[in-house]
Amino acid sequence: xxxxxxxxxxxxxxxxxxxxxxxxxxxxxxxxxxxxxxxxxxxxxxxxxxxxxxxxxxxxxxxxxxxxxxxxxxxxxxxxxxxxxxxxxxxxxxxxxxxxxxxxxxxxxxxxxxxxxxxxxxxxxxxxxxxxxxxxxxxxxxxxxxxxxxxxxxxxxxxxxxxxxxxxxxxxxxxxxxxxxxxxxxxxxxxxxxxxxxxxxxxxxxxxxxxxxxxxxxxxxxxxxxxxxxxxxxxxxxxxxxxxxxxxxxxxxxxxxxxxxxxxxxxxxxxxxxxxxxxxxxxxxxxxxxxxxxxxxxxxxxxxxxxxxxxxxxxxxxxxxxxxxxxxxxxxxxxxxxxxxxxxxxxxxxxxxxxxxxxxxxxxxxxxxxxxxxxxxxxxxxxxxxxx
Ligand code: SF4
Ligand code: SF4
Ligand code: SF4
Numbered sequence: 573x574x575x576x577x578x579x580x581x582x583x584x585x586x587x588x589x590x591x592x593x594x595x596x597x598x599x600x601x602x603x604x605x606x607x608x609x610x611x612x613x614x615x616x617x618x619x620x621x622x623x624x625x626x627x628x629x630x631x632x633x634x635x636x637x638x639x640x641x642x643x644x645x646x647x648x649x650x651x652x653x654x655x656x657x658x659x660x661x662x663x664x665x666x667x668x669x670x671x672x673x674x675x676x677x678x679x680x681x682x683x684x685x686x687x688x689x690x691x692x693x694x695x696x697x698x699x700x701x702x703x704x705x706x707x708x709x710x711x712x713x714x715x716x717x718x719x720x721x722x723x724x725x726x727x728x729x730x731x732x733x734x735x736x737x738x739x740x741x742x743x744x745x746x747x748x749x750x751x752x753x754x755x756x757x758x759x760x761x762x763x764x765x766x767x768x769x770x771x772x773x774x775x776x777x778x779x780x781x782x783x784x785x786x787x788x789x790x791x792x793x794x795x796x797x798x799x800x801x802x803x804x805x806x807x808x809x810x811x812x813x814x815x816x817x818x819x820x821x822x823x824x825x826x827x828x829x830x831x832x833x834x835x836x837x838x839x840x841x842x843x844x845x846x847x848x849x850x851x852x853x854x855x856x857x858x859x860x861x862x863x864x865x866x867x868x869x870x871x872x873x874x875x876x877x878x879x880x881x882x883x884x885x886x887x888x889x890x891x892x893x894x895x896x897x898x899x900x901x902x903x904x905x906x907x908x909x910x911x912x913x914x915x916x917x918x919x920x921x922x923x924x925x926x927x928x929x930x931x932x933x934x935x936x937x938x939x940x941x942x943x944x945x946x947x948x949x950x951x952x953x954x955x956x957x958x959x960x
Contacts, residue, residue, distance in 0.1 A: 592716075592737050593640035595932065595959035596914040598901060599952050600646035601709035605866035606830035606953050607639050607668060608714045608875045613803055613863055614711045639959075640737060640914055642901060643712020645720020645730070647769055648700035649826075651845045651949045652927050655680075658699045663689050672828025678721065683724075701949060703823050703847070705776035706787060710769045711762075711873060713876035717742060719901055723762035724885040729900040730756060731886040741904070743882075749889050750907045756883040785822045799871050803863050810859035812839060812849040815868070820846055824867040829930075831861035842951045854950035902943040906936050918955040930955030 597607050650658075655673060657683055659665050672683040681690045712718040716738035723730040731753070733739045745751050756762075777787045812831075819825050825846050832840040832847055837854060840847045840861060862868055888899035905917050918932045921942035928950035933939065 580920075590913075591907070591915075592741055592913045593629040594637040594915050595956070596640045596642060596905065596908055596917045596958070598642045598644065598905070598917065599712075599717060599917045599958065600644050600649065600708065601712040601714065601839050601867045602642045602826040603828045603830075603868050603952050604641045605709065605713050605872075606828045606864055607641060607956070609799075609866065609871070609957070610834060610953070611638055612799060612875070613860070635927075639956075640689060640908075641712075641715040641717075642739070642904065643718040644901070645711055645718060646704075646707075647710055647765070648697065648704040650696065650699055651701060651947050654699040654701075658696055662691060662695070665689075669959045676721070676923075692921065693887065695805060701826075703826060704823065706773050706780070706790060707826075708770050708773040708790070708793060709872075710766055713872065713878050716875065717904070719886075719904075720873075722765050723759060724757050725882070726888045728754070728757065728885040730762060731884050731900065733882040733884070738877075739882065744911070744913075745904055745907050748907065750903050751886050753886045755886040757885045759883060776795025780823070786818075787824065788823070789820060789824060789870055790808075792869050793872050794871055795869075797869065797871075799869075799874055802869055803898055806859040806863045808859070810862035811853040812854075812861055813859035815862045815865060816849065817866045818862075819865055826867065827949050827951055828866060829954035830864045830866065833954050834860040834861070834864050842954070845949050847951075878920075899943060902939060905939045909934060909936050909939065916959055918952070918954075918959055920950060920952055928952075932956065934959030 597604070599607070656667050658672070658680075659667070659670060663682065665682065665684065669684050670686060672681075674681050675684075678693050679690045680693055681688055681694055711720065711732055713734075716735045718732040718734065719729050721729060731742065733742050738801055742751075742753075746753055767889060773790065777790050780787055795848070812835075815831060827842065827845045827847075828849075829842065832842060836858060839850050839851055839853060842848075888898050888903035905919070909917065910912050916932050916934045917939060918930065919931050919939065919942050921931060921938070923929045930950060930952045931938070931942075932955050
Protein backbone atom coordinates (compact mmCIF):
# COMPACT_ATOMS: atom_id res chain seq x y z
CA UNK A 573 0.00 0.00 0.00
CA UNK A 574 1.36 3.45 -0.91
CA UNK A 575 2.05 6.16 1.68
CA UNK A 576 -1.04 8.10 0.53
CA UNK A 577 -3.33 5.11 0.96
CA UNK A 578 -1.74 4.20 4.29
CA UNK A 579 -2.46 7.69 5.60
CA UNK A 580 -6.06 7.47 4.33
CA UNK A 581 -6.63 4.31 6.36
CA UNK A 582 -4.94 5.83 9.41
CA UNK A 583 -7.16 8.91 9.07
CA UNK A 584 -10.30 6.84 9.30
CA UNK A 585 -9.49 5.03 12.53
CA UNK A 586 -11.83 6.22 15.19
CA UNK A 587 -14.22 8.11 12.91
CA UNK A 588 -17.73 7.81 14.23
CA UNK A 589 -20.44 5.70 12.61
CA UNK A 590 -22.89 7.96 10.78
CA UNK A 591 -25.44 7.32 8.03
CA UNK A 592 -24.56 8.93 4.70
CA UNK A 593 -28.06 8.92 3.20
CA UNK A 594 -31.34 7.04 3.46
CA UNK A 595 -30.80 5.45 0.07
CA UNK A 596 -27.91 4.71 -2.28
CA UNK A 597 -28.79 4.96 -5.96
CA UNK A 598 -26.62 3.11 -8.48
CA UNK A 599 -26.82 4.26 -12.09
CA UNK A 600 -25.16 5.79 -15.12
CA UNK A 601 -24.43 9.49 -15.63
CA UNK A 602 -27.73 10.61 -17.17
CA UNK A 603 -29.66 8.88 -14.37
CA UNK A 604 -27.45 10.45 -11.72
CA UNK A 605 -28.14 13.85 -13.28
CA UNK A 606 -31.90 13.24 -13.08
CA UNK A 607 -31.66 12.15 -9.44
CA UNK A 608 -29.78 15.36 -8.52
CA UNK A 609 -32.50 17.43 -10.21
CA UNK A 610 -35.24 15.57 -8.33
CA UNK A 611 -33.37 16.08 -5.05
CA UNK A 612 -33.02 19.79 -5.65
CA UNK A 613 -36.51 20.48 -6.89
CA UNK A 614 -38.16 18.48 -4.14
CA UNK A 615 -37.18 21.33 -1.83
CA UNK A 616 -37.48 24.22 -4.25
CA UNK A 617 -40.94 23.30 -5.43
CA UNK A 618 -42.41 23.78 -2.01
CA UNK A 619 -41.94 27.53 -2.47
CA UNK A 620 -43.37 27.83 -5.95
CA UNK A 621 -46.76 29.56 -6.19
CA UNK A 622 -48.27 27.34 -8.86
CA UNK A 623 -47.70 24.22 -6.79
CA UNK A 624 -49.84 25.57 -3.97
CA UNK A 625 -52.72 26.06 -6.38
CA UNK A 626 -52.86 22.34 -6.99
CA UNK A 627 -55.44 20.44 -5.02
CA UNK A 628 -53.14 17.66 -3.86
CA UNK A 629 -49.70 17.37 -2.45
CA UNK A 630 -47.42 16.23 -5.25
CA UNK A 631 -44.62 14.40 -3.48
CA UNK A 632 -45.82 11.03 -2.22
CA UNK A 633 -43.73 9.10 -4.75
CA UNK A 634 -40.55 11.13 -4.60
CA UNK A 635 -37.76 10.32 -2.23
CA UNK A 636 -37.39 13.37 -0.05
CA UNK A 637 -33.86 12.91 1.19
CA UNK A 638 -30.49 13.35 -0.43
CA UNK A 639 -29.35 10.27 -2.32
CA UNK A 640 -25.88 8.82 -2.07
CA UNK A 641 -25.03 8.03 -5.70
CA UNK A 642 -22.61 5.44 -7.04
CA UNK A 643 -22.23 6.32 -10.73
CA UNK A 644 -21.09 3.85 -13.37
CA UNK A 645 -18.81 4.84 -16.24
CA UNK A 646 -20.77 4.71 -19.46
CA UNK A 647 -19.99 5.61 -23.06
CA UNK A 648 -22.98 3.98 -24.72
CA UNK A 649 -25.95 1.86 -23.79
CA UNK A 650 -28.14 -0.75 -25.40
CA UNK A 651 -31.81 -1.59 -25.40
CA UNK A 652 -32.76 -5.12 -24.41
CA UNK A 653 -33.97 -5.76 -27.98
CA UNK A 654 -30.71 -4.64 -29.60
CA UNK A 655 -28.64 -6.90 -27.28
CA UNK A 656 -31.02 -9.74 -28.13
CA UNK A 657 -30.54 -9.15 -31.88
CA UNK A 658 -26.76 -9.03 -31.48
CA UNK A 659 -26.70 -12.34 -29.58
CA UNK A 660 -28.95 -14.02 -32.15
CA UNK A 661 -26.83 -12.83 -35.07
CA UNK A 662 -23.43 -13.40 -33.49
CA UNK A 663 -23.91 -16.82 -31.88
CA UNK A 664 -27.28 -18.03 -33.21
CA UNK A 665 -28.60 -18.13 -29.61
CA UNK A 666 -32.18 -17.32 -28.66
CA UNK A 667 -32.77 -15.54 -25.35
CA UNK A 668 -34.46 -18.72 -24.06
CA UNK A 669 -31.06 -20.37 -24.11
CA UNK A 670 -29.28 -17.46 -22.39
CA UNK A 671 -28.97 -17.48 -18.60
CA UNK A 672 -27.03 -14.29 -18.02
CA UNK A 673 -25.46 -11.42 -19.96
CA UNK A 674 -22.85 -9.12 -18.50
CA UNK A 675 -20.25 -6.67 -19.71
CA UNK A 676 -16.89 -6.53 -18.02
CA UNK A 677 -13.39 -5.41 -18.96
CA UNK A 678 -14.51 -4.29 -22.41
CA UNK A 679 -16.17 -7.61 -23.33
CA UNK A 680 -19.75 -8.88 -23.41
CA UNK A 681 -20.18 -12.33 -21.82
CA UNK A 682 -23.17 -14.52 -22.64
CA UNK A 683 -23.76 -17.44 -20.29
CA UNK A 684 -25.80 -20.49 -21.35
CA UNK A 685 -26.43 -23.68 -19.33
CA UNK A 686 -23.16 -25.25 -20.46
CA UNK A 687 -21.03 -22.54 -22.05
CA UNK A 688 -19.87 -18.93 -21.85
CA UNK A 689 -19.18 -17.05 -25.09
CA UNK A 690 -17.74 -13.55 -25.32
CA UNK A 691 -16.96 -10.78 -27.78
CA UNK A 692 -15.36 -7.36 -27.67
CA UNK A 693 -17.86 -4.57 -26.90
CA UNK A 694 -16.56 -2.86 -30.04
CA UNK A 695 -18.66 -5.39 -31.98
CA UNK A 696 -21.72 -4.20 -30.03
CA UNK A 697 -21.23 -0.53 -30.89
CA UNK A 698 -23.40 -0.56 -34.05
CA UNK A 699 -26.26 -1.72 -31.79
CA UNK A 700 -25.84 1.15 -29.27
CA UNK A 701 -28.61 3.63 -28.67
CA UNK A 702 -28.16 6.63 -30.96
CA UNK A 703 -28.78 9.33 -28.33
CA UNK A 704 -25.87 8.05 -26.18
CA UNK A 705 -23.58 9.47 -28.86
CA UNK A 706 -24.62 12.92 -27.64
CA UNK A 707 -23.63 12.22 -24.05
CA UNK A 708 -20.54 13.99 -22.64
CA UNK A 709 -20.80 12.47 -19.14
CA UNK A 710 -18.68 9.31 -19.32
CA UNK A 711 -17.69 9.32 -15.65
CA UNK A 712 -21.04 10.11 -14.01
CA UNK A 713 -19.97 13.54 -12.77
CA UNK A 714 -23.06 14.02 -10.58
CA UNK A 715 -22.28 10.97 -8.42
CA UNK A 716 -20.58 10.81 -5.00
CA UNK A 717 -18.38 7.98 -6.23
CA UNK A 718 -17.91 6.84 -9.84
CA UNK A 719 -16.76 3.35 -10.80
CA UNK A 720 -15.65 1.90 -14.14
CA UNK A 721 -13.08 -0.22 -15.92
CA UNK A 722 -11.07 2.35 -17.89
CA UNK A 723 -7.70 3.31 -16.45
CA UNK A 724 -7.15 0.18 -14.36
CA UNK A 725 -5.60 -3.18 -15.19
CA UNK A 726 -7.51 -6.48 -15.24
CA UNK A 727 -9.30 -7.37 -12.01
CA UNK A 728 -9.33 -3.75 -10.81
CA UNK A 729 -11.85 -0.93 -11.27
CA UNK A 730 -11.17 2.75 -11.48
CA UNK A 731 -12.86 4.57 -8.60
CA UNK A 732 -13.35 8.35 -8.61
CA UNK A 733 -14.06 9.96 -5.24
CA UNK A 734 -16.05 13.14 -5.81
CA UNK A 735 -17.65 14.40 -2.61
CA UNK A 736 -16.70 14.49 1.09
CA UNK A 737 -19.34 11.78 1.68
CA UNK A 738 -17.90 9.66 -1.14
CA UNK A 739 -14.41 10.01 0.28
CA UNK A 740 -15.55 9.18 3.81
CA UNK A 741 -17.41 6.08 2.62
CA UNK A 742 -14.46 4.86 0.54
CA UNK A 743 -11.98 5.38 3.34
CA UNK A 744 -14.14 3.44 5.79
CA UNK A 745 -14.49 0.57 3.32
CA UNK A 746 -10.73 0.59 2.85
CA UNK A 747 -10.08 0.63 6.60
CA UNK A 748 -12.54 -2.27 7.01
CA UNK A 749 -10.57 -4.18 4.33
CA UNK A 750 -13.68 -4.65 2.19
CA UNK A 751 -11.77 -3.26 -0.78
CA UNK A 752 -8.11 -2.97 -1.72
CA UNK A 753 -6.79 0.15 -3.45
CA UNK A 754 -3.71 1.22 -5.39
CA UNK A 755 -2.71 4.42 -7.15
CA UNK A 756 -4.62 4.69 -10.45
CA UNK A 757 -2.81 2.56 -13.02
CA UNK A 758 -3.30 4.59 -16.20
CA UNK A 759 -4.79 8.09 -15.92
CA UNK A 760 -3.87 8.84 -19.53
CA UNK A 761 -6.12 6.04 -20.81
CA UNK A 762 -8.98 7.62 -18.88
CA UNK A 763 -8.21 11.18 -20.03
CA UNK A 764 -7.98 10.04 -23.67
CA UNK A 765 -11.36 8.34 -23.48
CA UNK A 766 -12.98 11.39 -21.87
CA UNK A 767 -11.62 13.58 -24.67
CA UNK A 768 -12.78 11.11 -27.32
CA UNK A 769 -16.26 10.96 -25.73
CA UNK A 770 -16.56 14.76 -25.76
CA UNK A 771 -15.43 14.90 -29.40
CA UNK A 772 -18.01 12.30 -30.39
CA UNK A 773 -20.75 14.17 -28.58
CA UNK A 774 -19.87 17.43 -30.41
CA UNK A 775 -19.78 15.56 -33.73
CA UNK A 776 -23.12 13.89 -33.11
CA UNK A 777 -24.66 17.22 -32.11
CA UNK A 778 -23.52 18.84 -35.35
CA UNK A 779 -24.86 16.03 -37.51
CA UNK A 780 -28.23 16.19 -35.75
CA UNK A 781 -28.40 19.94 -36.08
CA UNK A 782 -27.89 19.56 -39.82
CA UNK A 783 -31.08 17.48 -39.80
CA UNK A 784 -32.86 20.34 -38.02
CA UNK A 785 -32.90 18.97 -34.43
CA UNK A 786 -32.27 21.44 -31.58
CA UNK A 787 -29.95 19.74 -29.05
CA UNK A 788 -30.73 22.04 -26.19
CA UNK A 789 -29.14 20.27 -23.24
CA UNK A 790 -25.66 20.30 -24.80
CA UNK A 791 -25.91 23.99 -25.69
CA UNK A 792 -26.51 24.67 -22.00
CA UNK A 793 -24.15 22.04 -20.51
CA UNK A 794 -21.78 24.66 -19.05
CA UNK A 795 -24.26 27.51 -18.54
CA UNK A 796 -24.50 29.23 -15.18
CA UNK A 797 -28.28 29.69 -15.30
CA UNK A 798 -30.19 29.67 -12.03
CA UNK A 799 -31.85 26.25 -11.61
CA UNK A 800 -34.65 27.83 -9.57
CA UNK A 801 -35.48 30.31 -12.33
CA UNK A 802 -35.64 27.42 -14.76
CA UNK A 803 -38.05 25.62 -12.40
CA UNK A 804 -40.28 28.69 -12.12
CA UNK A 805 -40.54 29.16 -15.87
CA UNK A 806 -41.24 25.47 -16.39
CA UNK A 807 -43.77 25.33 -13.59
CA UNK A 808 -45.78 28.03 -15.30
CA UNK A 809 -45.75 26.74 -18.85
CA UNK A 810 -44.67 23.21 -19.53
CA UNK A 811 -46.80 20.17 -20.04
CA UNK A 812 -45.90 16.69 -21.21
CA UNK A 813 -46.37 17.53 -24.90
CA UNK A 814 -43.55 20.08 -24.60
CA UNK A 815 -41.25 17.45 -23.11
CA UNK A 816 -42.21 15.24 -26.01
CA UNK A 817 -41.47 17.93 -28.59
CA UNK A 818 -38.22 19.22 -27.04
CA UNK A 819 -36.63 15.97 -25.84
CA UNK A 820 -38.35 12.76 -26.89
CA UNK A 821 -39.11 13.48 -30.55
CA UNK A 822 -35.69 15.09 -31.06
CA UNK A 823 -34.05 11.81 -30.03
CA UNK A 824 -32.56 13.06 -26.77
CA UNK A 825 -34.57 10.99 -24.27
CA UNK A 826 -32.37 8.53 -22.36
CA UNK A 827 -35.31 6.56 -20.89
CA UNK A 828 -34.19 7.37 -17.34
CA UNK A 829 -37.68 7.25 -15.79
CA UNK A 830 -37.43 10.58 -13.91
CA UNK A 831 -40.48 12.15 -15.61
CA UNK A 832 -42.59 9.10 -14.71
CA UNK A 833 -41.44 9.16 -11.09
CA UNK A 834 -42.44 12.75 -10.43
CA UNK A 835 -45.74 13.02 -12.36
CA UNK A 836 -48.39 13.54 -9.68
CA UNK A 837 -51.10 12.41 -12.11
CA UNK A 838 -49.46 9.07 -13.03
CA UNK A 839 -49.75 10.33 -16.55
CA UNK A 840 -46.58 8.80 -17.97
CA UNK A 841 -45.95 5.19 -18.95
CA UNK A 842 -42.80 3.60 -20.40
CA UNK A 843 -42.77 1.40 -23.46
CA UNK A 844 -40.29 0.71 -26.28
CA UNK A 845 -37.51 2.58 -24.44
CA UNK A 846 -39.37 5.89 -24.14
CA UNK A 847 -42.11 7.57 -22.10
CA UNK A 848 -45.65 8.21 -23.38
CA UNK A 849 -48.31 10.56 -21.98
CA UNK A 850 -51.45 8.61 -21.07
CA UNK A 851 -53.94 11.44 -20.62
CA UNK A 852 -54.08 15.17 -21.09
CA UNK A 853 -52.28 17.06 -18.32
CA UNK A 854 -54.53 18.91 -15.86
CA UNK A 855 -55.64 22.45 -16.67
CA UNK A 856 -52.94 23.76 -14.35
CA UNK A 857 -49.97 21.74 -15.65
CA UNK A 858 -47.17 21.38 -13.16
CA UNK A 859 -44.20 20.89 -15.51
CA UNK A 860 -42.41 18.57 -13.05
CA UNK A 861 -41.60 16.11 -15.85
CA UNK A 862 -39.90 18.86 -17.85
CA UNK A 863 -38.17 20.20 -14.76
CA UNK A 864 -36.42 16.97 -13.71
CA UNK A 865 -35.56 15.66 -17.17
CA UNK A 866 -31.75 15.50 -17.55
CA UNK A 867 -32.12 16.43 -21.20
CA UNK A 868 -34.00 19.72 -20.80
CA UNK A 869 -31.19 21.35 -18.83
CA UNK A 870 -28.49 19.54 -16.88
CA UNK A 871 -26.98 22.20 -14.57
CA UNK A 872 -23.62 20.48 -14.84
CA UNK A 873 -21.77 23.61 -13.78
CA UNK A 874 -23.89 23.98 -10.65
CA UNK A 875 -24.27 20.40 -9.40
CA UNK A 876 -21.62 18.14 -10.94
CA UNK A 877 -18.94 17.02 -8.50
CA UNK A 878 -15.84 17.64 -10.58
CA UNK A 879 -13.58 19.63 -8.24
CA UNK A 880 -11.05 18.07 -5.93
CA UNK A 881 -11.63 14.49 -7.11
CA UNK A 882 -9.37 11.54 -6.26
CA UNK A 883 -8.69 8.51 -8.47
CA UNK A 884 -7.75 4.98 -7.40
CA UNK A 885 -7.55 1.49 -8.85
CA UNK A 886 -9.62 -0.72 -6.60
CA UNK A 887 -10.72 -4.33 -6.27
CA UNK A 888 -13.07 -6.09 -3.89
CA UNK A 889 -11.21 -7.89 -1.15
CA UNK A 890 -13.80 -10.63 -1.10
CA UNK A 891 -15.36 -11.98 -4.28
CA UNK A 892 -19.02 -11.10 -3.99
CA UNK A 893 -20.68 -13.37 -6.50
CA UNK A 894 -20.61 -11.40 -9.75
CA UNK A 895 -18.09 -9.95 -12.13
CA UNK A 896 -19.23 -6.39 -12.76
CA UNK A 897 -16.49 -3.85 -12.06
CA UNK A 898 -14.40 -6.49 -10.33
CA UNK A 899 -17.09 -6.73 -7.62
CA UNK A 900 -16.27 -3.24 -6.26
CA UNK A 901 -19.83 -1.90 -6.56
CA UNK A 902 -21.31 -4.96 -4.82
CA UNK A 903 -18.68 -4.83 -2.12
CA UNK A 904 -19.38 -1.15 -1.43
CA UNK A 905 -23.16 -1.63 -1.40
CA UNK A 906 -22.96 -4.61 0.93
CA UNK A 907 -20.61 -2.73 3.25
CA UNK A 908 -22.88 0.34 3.24
CA UNK A 909 -25.96 -1.71 4.16
CA UNK A 910 -24.21 -3.80 6.80
CA UNK A 911 -22.72 -0.71 8.47
CA UNK A 912 -26.07 1.14 8.19
CA UNK A 913 -24.50 3.93 6.15
CA UNK A 914 -27.69 3.82 4.11
CA UNK A 915 -30.93 1.95 4.72
CA UNK A 916 -31.68 0.82 1.17
CA UNK A 917 -30.04 0.65 -2.25
CA UNK A 918 -31.62 1.15 -5.69
CA UNK A 919 -29.98 -1.21 -8.17
CA UNK A 920 -30.58 -2.85 -11.53
CA UNK A 921 -31.11 -6.55 -11.91
CA UNK A 922 -32.90 -8.56 -14.58
CA UNK A 923 -36.15 -10.51 -14.76
CA UNK A 924 -36.57 -14.12 -15.97
CA UNK A 925 -36.49 -12.92 -19.59
CA UNK A 926 -33.20 -11.09 -18.84
CA UNK A 927 -34.93 -7.73 -19.24
CA UNK A 928 -33.50 -5.03 -16.96
CA UNK A 929 -35.47 -4.51 -13.78
CA UNK A 930 -34.85 -1.92 -11.09
CA UNK A 931 -35.39 -2.53 -7.39
CA UNK A 932 -34.90 -0.78 -4.08
CA UNK A 933 -33.88 -3.21 -1.37
CA UNK A 934 -32.20 -3.53 2.01
CA UNK A 935 -31.43 -7.18 1.44
CA UNK A 936 -27.70 -7.87 1.11
CA UNK A 937 -28.45 -11.24 -0.51
CA UNK A 938 -30.34 -9.50 -3.37
CA UNK A 939 -27.45 -7.08 -3.82
CA UNK A 940 -25.03 -9.99 -4.20
CA UNK A 941 -27.35 -11.78 -6.62
CA UNK A 942 -27.64 -8.65 -8.77
CA UNK A 943 -23.84 -8.37 -9.07
CA UNK A 944 -22.83 -8.59 -12.70
CA UNK A 945 -26.22 -7.34 -14.00
CA UNK A 946 -25.89 -5.21 -17.10
CA UNK A 947 -27.07 -1.66 -16.54
CA UNK A 948 -28.83 -1.55 -19.93
CA UNK A 949 -31.44 0.98 -20.96
CA UNK A 950 -34.21 1.01 -18.40
CA UNK A 951 -36.14 3.71 -16.55
CA UNK A 952 -34.09 3.08 -13.41
CA UNK A 953 -35.03 6.33 -11.67
CA UNK A 954 -38.55 4.90 -11.30
CA UNK A 955 -36.95 2.55 -8.76
CA UNK A 956 -36.79 5.46 -6.33
CA UNK A 957 -40.51 4.93 -5.74
CA UNK A 958 -39.44 2.45 -3.10
CA UNK A 959 -36.85 4.79 -1.57
CA UNK A 960 -36.91 7.60 0.94
S1 SF4 B 1 -26.87 8.96 -22.09
FE1 SF4 B 1 -26.16 6.92 -22.69
S2 SF4 B 1 -23.94 7.08 -22.59
FE2 SF4 B 1 -24.73 8.80 -21.42
S3 SF4 B 1 -24.80 8.03 -19.31
FE3 SF4 B 1 -26.83 7.74 -20.22
S4 SF4 B 1 -26.82 5.63 -20.96
FE4 SF4 B 1 -24.66 6.24 -20.67
S1 SF4 C 1 -47.19 14.90 -17.47
FE1 SF4 C 1 -48.38 16.77 -16.99
S2 SF4 C 1 -49.15 16.37 -14.92
FE2 SF4 C 1 -47.47 14.93 -15.28
S3 SF4 C 1 -45.64 15.95 -14.48
FE3 SF4 C 1 -45.79 16.46 -16.66
S4 SF4 C 1 -46.89 18.44 -16.72
FE4 SF4 C 1 -47.24 17.53 -14.68
S1 SF4 D 1 -38.13 12.41 -21.21
FE1 SF4 D 1 -38.36 11.36 -19.25
S2 SF4 D 1 -37.37 9.38 -19.52
FE2 SF4 D 1 -36.68 10.72 -21.20
S3 SF4 D 1 -34.79 11.61 -20.47
FE3 SF4 D 1 -36.41 13.04 -19.95
S4 SF4 D 1 -37.03 12.46 -17.85
FE4 SF4 D 1 -35.81 10.78 -18.69
